[in-house]
Amino acid sequence: MERDGSDGCTNPWIRNSLDGHLQRVAVNSLKSKWRSVRSGVPQLLVLGPMLFNIFVSDMDSGIKCILSNLDNDTKVCGTVNMLEGRDTIQKDLDRFEKWGHANLLMFNKAKCEALHMGW
Secondary structure, three states, X not given: XXXXXXXXOHHHHHHHHHOOOEEOOEEXXXXXXXXXXXXXXXXXXXXXHHHHHHHOOOOOOOOXXXXXXXOOEEEEEOOOOOHHHHHHHHXXXXXXXXXHHHOOOOOOHHHOOOOOOOO
């Protein structure tokens, strides 16, 4: 996180928010013993989205289209009035897919839509 520009107070804050917390695993009716939390992402109001934004901060590298991110919803916008516009959007979508594979983050293609505006 420090490499991505967080100030020196953030890491101790995350570490302190995990101190003293316990967790266990449950599968069906079997439960493990309670153990101290040694790592993870605390489920705090602002921290989760902040860490997600750091994680996806390089997603738009090399993208030519207009990109809009809100939480975990990403929109790609482009004008297609010639074949070049279509190719630009397709190349950007291919870049996103490559980025997703490299970062082990898959896009939900079932939720992908195309919005056509015009004649």
